[in-house]
Amino acid sequence: MATNDQLKALVKSHADGDDPQFYAVAMQVAAKAARAGQSKFAQELRDLVNDLRKRSDASARVASIVPIVQPKGELRSLLNVSYPDALLGDLVLPTPLVSRIQEVLLEQRQRDTLAKYGLRPARRLLLTGPPGTGKTSTARVIAGELKLPLFAIRLDTILTKFMGETAAKLRLVFDALAETRGVYLFDEVDALGGERSAQNDVGEIRRVLNSFLQFLEEDTSESIIIAATNHPQLLDSALFRRFDTTMDFVLPDDEGVEAVIRNRLAGFQSGNLSWAKIVPAARGLSHAEITTATENAAKRTVLDGRTRVRTDELVAALKELPRMHRRDGKAD
Template sequence: MARAELMKKLFASRGRDEEFRTVAEQIINEEERKNNRVLARSLRRSLDEGPSQPARPKALAPLIPFPEAAADFIERIEPTRNRQDIILSRENVRIFLGLLREFQSGDSIRRRGLPVRSKLLFCGPPGCGKTLCAELFASELGLPLFIVKLDRIISSYLGETATNIRKLFEFARTQPCVLFFDEFDALARARGEDGEHNELRRVVNSLLIFIDRVHPKGFVVAATNLDQALDPAIWRRFDEVVWFDRPDRPMITRFLRMRFKNVLLEFDPHTHLSALDGYAYAELERLCLQAIKTSIIDKRKSVTERDFVAAIADERRRKRRTSRIDTI
């Protein structure tokens, strides 16, 4: 945003403390990006030494007005689950705890002229927790989550697609939030593919520039099931790449314990671990719920081994059929 526009917003927000502070932070960030660090430090000191402000609610960052054009391309999602609803590898737990701590110390890091990681790429097979993790990550940060509507972004008039993407990144630059691009490969597909339209190449070029230049107030998170289809130049634009693999047996064990913690069982589901190798979390969730529903339909208070084995067989049938479709 032009400096003149920021100054107008600053004066217009007089008397509205939270909005005034948000705009002042934008001005300070602009000066830091221009390497005017002495001025930026002076402005931040003046801002911090001003009258004390009531603490913000921990659960949610304040929303500031954003261009109505961006509203056409995003949908706000309210988190409905908590950290007990996800099983992550130790490596990913370490990565996300590091990102949380870095975000919480962001002001101190930026004062020393260092960047804060804010652009993340999630990679892995379908159903392995990428979208759920984005939801819980936003909740832990106390930031609103916005999902990008790709069907709206990709215009039938190809020249408009890059313009639509620009509006999204302008939104991420001004709004403290987690902006989530699912199926990111639809936008960032490799430019060298045979038969690709020149206009689509220009879209990828624009996307690279936008990702490079944006300094989000929160996080930009992109997720893909097809990381091999991404343009090679995309990877270095992200501060962190997080891999979501299919769960191994210890993680499946933890998932089954979590899923059946409030359910009466007549058997030990862990005796069936070998039959669950290679299943994604979404598939495990589906078969567990099916076993529970079977017991409810039969008006029984507990889930039997027969219910569970039948649910595995149904999931195996579905998995076999869909794997054929994936190879077409």
């Protein structure tokens, strides 16, 4: 059930009219209940929060979507836009990482208050870690919590063999970033921000990086820039200095494995599961891979006309996935 701090936060956010914070805390309570085995209550609370949020956001969302349904002109090939409704309670991450995300959200929500003291909220975030550990999901959650569109930058169309064209396309993205407030995700940013001293590097690539660094330095918009990479060791050191905060994502530990599975099975009976067998089978897998395996087991359960997921099915689904990561970080 909810902790005393969570209950106080619910009351305070309701009194302040801070709906996003109210929903975020409520989803945290649901996640905590799911981890405690209260699957039915957790799912009912999630459904209630999502229903309330959709109803209260309906008019505001329509107003915000109409002007920017899709980027126009050349931007169409450079940006993919979505409008996530993900919430912080949907994430299963280590507590310190969740706290960092909460700080970013609080600063963004209170950016006018900070401005009175000449301060700016954190708005340039660098997310590092293995694939499937929650980096892209975090971008969706930040956009969803702040009710902002999420623009995913298509680096495959930005990068060309002509440096001048690449720089011009980057300029278009940063112009859009200044014109339309949103969350802008540069996934696999090492394609832009690779180490300039690499032996196999060429002058054109170095100039692309320099342009990217310059655009980051000059940007004074209110948009949030999120850069994500699976290979932080490839990034140029100058890129780290352009970001307000760096968040390191890791593969889930044993407690995290159980939390991911419980979260995904909130609508099923899971009291019979043997975690002593399930957790070892999931070690070395990412959050996304564990979720995929859990969903595969859940689908088999539904198609068999059952509501109770079996341990052997879940273990089998987990073992079907190849181990693409190692906890020592040496290999993909």
